[in-house]
Amino acid sequence: KQEVTQIPAALSVPEGENLVLNCSFTDSAIYNLQWFRQDPGKGLTSLLLIQSSQREQTSGRLNASLDKSSGRSTLYIAASQPGDSATYLCAVRLDNTDKLIFGTGTRLQVFP
Amino acid sequence: DGGITQSPKYLFRKEGQNVTLSCEQNLNHDAMYWYRQDPGQGLRLIYYSQIVNDFQKGDIAEGYSVSREKKESFPLTVTSAQKNPTAFYLCASSPTGRWNQPQHFGDGTRLSIL
Numbered sequence: 001k002q003e004v005t006q007i008p009a010a011l012s013v014p015e016g017e018n019l020v021l022n023c024s025f026t027d028s029a030i031y032n033l034q035w036f037r038q039d040p041g042k043g044l045t046s047l048l049l050i051q052s053s054q055r056e057q058t059s060g061r062l063n064a065s066l067d068k069s070s071g072r073s074t075l076y077i078a079a080s081q082p083g084d085s086a087t088y089l090c091a092v093r094l095d096n097t098d099k100l101i102f103g104t105g106t107r108l109q110v111f112p
Numbered sequence: 113d114g115g116i117t118q119s120p121k122y123l124f125r126k127e128g129q130n131v132t133l134s135c136e137q138n139l140n141h142d143a144m145y146w147y148r149q150d151p152g153q154g155l156r157l158i159y160y161s162q163i164v165n166d167f168q169k170g171d172i173a174e175g176y177s178v179s180r181e182k183k184e185s186f187p188l189t190v191t192s193a194q195k196n197p198t199a200f201y202l203c204a205s206s207p208t209g210r211w212n213q214p215q216h217f218g219d220g221t222r223l224s225i226l
Contacts, residue, residue, distance in 0.1 A: 009152075032212060034214055034215075041222070042219050042220065043116075043202055043217035043218050043219045044202065044204075044215075045217070046215070049213075049214050051212060089155070091154075091155075098143050098145075098162060099160070100157075102154035102155040102156075103154050104153055104154045
């Protein structure tokens with residue numbers, strides 16, 4: 001059974017720091033991996049999607065990497081800002097299926 | 113703008129009552145999903161539908177029911193059999209078979225017990 005774990009569960013940093021959020025999964029037979037952002041009381045916003053054949057994806061200050069063989073993905077946030085404060089979730093899509101398996105999330109707070 | 117609309121934003125349920133959460137999308141997506149989110153836990157799949165008039169149970173379907181009579185709509189009923197319904201419920205959609213596309217989410221419904 002696929003399990004997805006995110007470490008750390010919570011993170012509080014001063015503005016300007018570069019951050020790394022971690023996501024690990026137990027079964028490497030994934031189709032792709034997504035990183036989402038969730039603001040309090042809101043739905044999820046897709047940030048980056050990495051196909052299983054890719055190593056990384058970039059969008060602005062965000063960079064996500066994928067090491068499928070070791071069951072790991074990282075989300076790198078450069079020059080963090082207070083507006084980055086949110087919960088970040090990763091999810092893996094199993095091969096040949098519409099289903100996503102979610103991690104428990106990392107709650108990030110960036111203070112001025 | 114295309115998107116997913118969930119209503120109501122807040123919902124209260126009395127003991128023994130069934131309540132229905134609405135989810136409507138205008139993205140022309142074939143697949144729709146219902147997730148439950150509890151504090152400190154990831155999203156868990158309740159039901160999903162890949163096409164009109166068809167749906168499958170997810171990991172925690174007990175105490176819930178769904179229908180998919182129209183492509184745009186996928187309502188979720190929380191029945192009295194669901195003994196711990198207090199949670200944040202999220203609806204999502206995606207184009208079926210295009211697994212390289214991300215799922216899109218609504219803003220959720222928070223359900224509480226009176």
